[in-house]
Amino acid sequence: MTAMTADVVVTGYGVRTAFGSGPEAATGGVFAGRTSFRRVRRFDTTGFRSGFAAVPDDTETPALSGALREVADAAVGMADLPAGGETAVLLGTAGDFTAVTRFWRSGGEDADGVADTVPAALAESLATRFGARGPKYAFTNACVASATAIATGCALIADGRVDSAICAGGYLVEVENQAKFDSGWALAKDGTLRPFSAGRSGLLLGDGAAAVVLESADAAHRRGAPALARVSGWGMASDAHHVARPHPEARGLVAASRLALRRAGARYVDYVNAHGTGTKHNDIAETRGFHELFGPAAAAVPISSTKGSTGHLLEGSGAVEFVIALTALRSGIVPPTAGFTEPDPACDLDYVPNEAREAPLRRVLSVNAAFGGANTALVLEQV
Template identity: 45%
Template sequence: MHRVVVTGTGVISALGNNTPSFWQSLISGVSGIQEMVNVDISQIRFKNAAQVRNYVPEDNFAARDIDVMDRFAQFAVLAAREAVAAAGIEWTPDLRETAAVVTGSCLGGRGTEEAGYWELFHNGKSRVHPYTIPLGMSNAGTSHISMQFGIEGPAYNLSTACASSAHAIGHAFWLVRSGVAPLAIAGGSEAPFFLGGLKAWEAMRVISKDTCRPFSAERSGLILGEGAAMLVLESLEAALARGACPLAEVVGFGMSADAGHITQPVAKGPARAMRLALRDANLTHEQIGYINAHGTATEANDRIETTAIRDAFGAHADKLAVSSTKSMHGHALGAAGALEAVASILSLKHGILPPTANFLTPDPACDLDIIPNQARAATVEACLSNSFAFGGLNATLAFKSLP
């Protein structure tokens, strides 16, 4: 069994199109939530979202590549490029043959599919784009990352709604820890801003009409986000042997299913995922100083997650710092867990805990230390990152700081 470390991260999000800008926005408490652009908001009851701004595909990809890459797949490759460059990976034939790519995306390229079907059903076209299937498939990000670096080892995508990229990182961690793969690129990507998808979210009545206020008494729902985040995972011995400087150690992964309701969460499943992550990491309650919460700002989720944290940690829950970075980068669905994993890793690395932005009034049902509005300097030994999905699928990652 190998110790597994993170040696590089890559991000594109509403908070910035690389890791440094993402991190600076997080610790500044800057929200990336604005009125939507490039969408006809006259047909939608909510107007705000956390979109990637100032992104021009032609600045990053050749025209022939753009033709076969949906926006979500472009995001995946851009984040992977940054992560690999930051890790300083030198690709040898053996490494290319054995490295892994594990991604998470719950929607894939549905925006491209919708555009094609609109032409078919409304504009009288008799055919769709010849690459509609490869553009739309959820594993397209995985495949394009694999092709970008010539990676021939295990490569797959997980689609477990809002837990997709947390599950992906956990699986990649297990691959590297067990020795199945010496290195893995893992994370998630999502691009959910197309009319049909937005109308579907509107119908669920869980979207806020103003902003995202996790754990606040005034919370009124989630705010959708988009983007991607990728991590480079490798064994500690390999990283040190090549002179890399690990950012943090991945020490545990827990997952569970509520086996209850398709949309309504319960506390038992999330609490079990946290306990399993602690067991997998061989960590005590007292070693955890921070939790990056799932924290969607819906009435049910925040209350249930508070109960789950108290169930999992008992009296130590009162000593935990907890925040939801969705208050700034929005809920990026299948990419959310990866964005939050990067936030957690950088919190350990820099000794700064990002805040829960947009917070107004404490909710007695969410009686945790939720780091309201301003980042907090804190030396934390280990932390958890929670991702809880529709369908009752839960994933918790455990990270530990390194000297």
């Protein structure tokens, strides 16, 4: 006998990118095919190969804890989620190590922020803010961290362990990761990220944070909360291939996507928000993976990487791109791959270059991959 599982729905969300705070700012940039890259001013990039990132034109690195509170407040407010329930809080983050810099610059007076360097402390802080008494987890598995938070929230709800979950994640550009990616020659020197394009020369980092409120469909119905979409499938899998490079055939990404589609009871989707980092290895492997996943139907599926607009948001990628996929589903508009110049013969699918497209969207897929071979897939459907 198969155990019954609860349907999972989205009832609220909040998002912040380099385009600004709120869904209007993010989608106004992403769906318009705009880019948000500029030379970084918040730290000294002298000596870097690339000093570009998707950031506002500011001179100070903002606190990640503040960005997470902002998007979580927006999500909980939209959902009108009552405080004090058995709500899970699941967070994708590596912590905020700029808090240590602020501590030293303050002469040791800004000691409260040092706790923000601990990922679990950020999750605990959000739980306390909303009076959430359910499980609290912090995921640090790089670029799939916040997608893992969402998938875990779905699993907790589907299994009946909680009725609701606040899932969030974020990353704000800071000198440590900029230096690491730069020293690895991974960043685009010309300040443009061109996913799946023949002219691509690397990735660029970006500011981003997002939060979503997930609930069981029954719980949302009982309290009269409108369901924005149904999360019908989720999957996670490993390449077991290389510490930094994806499997050449995107084996883990395909496995995660198949798990998600199987859970959703589907074989195809109407749109894919790809991981699409604008690097040689990722984009070619991902294209091969989509061919394997969808077979002959792959050519008919619109696929885009919104990192061409937002930059690579590291731990925040999954949550922000989930919100973008949700917006696409609800609006019937496929966001474009910004920065696209010319087709790469090895990336031969419909990557929606530079201009958004109207399409009847009933089911969409958002995928992410990370160093260490981790992969996630999330399926959203109309309710």
